[in-house]
Amino acid sequence: MLLKAPEFCIGGFDLSLGDPLTTHLFKDRLDHVQRLIEKAAQQSGRSLNDITLVIVTKGVKPEAVLEAREAGISIFGENRVQEATEKIPAVQGADIQWHLIGHLQSNKVKAAISLFQLIQSVDTVRLADKINQEALAENRVVSVLLEVNISGEEQKYGFNPEEVYSALDLIAKMSGLRVLGVMGIAPNVADDNVKRETFKKLKGIFSVCKTLKYENVEMRYLSMGMSDDYVIAIEEGANMVRLGKALFR
Ligand SMILES: *Cc1c(COP(=O)(O)O)cnc(C)c1O
Secondary structure, eight states: OOOOSTTOEETTEEGGGOOTTTTTHHHHHHHHHHHHHHHHHHTTTOOGGGSEEEEEOTTOOHHHHHHHHHTTOOEEEESOHHHHHHHGGGSOOTTOEEEEOSOOOGGGHHHHHHHOSEEEEEOSHHHHHHHHHHHHHTTOOEEEEEEEOOSOOTTSOSBOGGGHHHHHHHHTTOTTEEEEEEEEOOOSOSOHHHHHHHHHHHHHHHHHHHHSOOTTEEEEEEEEOOTTTHHHHHHTTOSEEEESTTTOO
């Protein structure tokens, strides 16, 4: 067994006691998820290596994050700056990347750009402008994705699909930003076809954005798919998925 040291207590269980629910934990779940990802990727002529895995660690203790790291994970996602401020310093490594995937308040922008290598949740031109100003003040270029509200639910964040292009046009002029793609969240519904349609919508937006030529824009990532719907998302073209509960219980 990989983790015997007493400091690796996950979810309150001491793994050395061999709790049946938690012993083989992360690596086994990861293997399972990767097999499904590979199968889904093959449907569109791609492989496992074409899909970037972001492991979402909100509500997860640093010890469990370290177990994920042992299993070879290097990209992690958090949705709140506050939680990330406490967790990120505990998980260090030159190859580790942290992504912000939740709504960012403008008073937390400065903290966010020092913690995260990619901000996936840029949801207004105003927020982009704020990040740009902080980036320029620090003589940096911050990588971002534009969040699109593909579910159409009013309580969700993100640009409306029809306003993405005009927003991109403005944001592309902000030299402290580098736009690397788009991110979206499917509606929380049981009907897979509804999810599939929303993923198709975001793929369409991504494809159009790819044809637009801007200096600070390189449409690389189509970030869609979470634990309940990543297979569908990948079948529909996602090349970045954000997984939490499929891997942490
Ligand atoms: C929590 C969260 C995820 C991961 O969700 P799971 O269902 O746990 O996989 C992905 N993306 C965003 C934006 C999230 O907030």
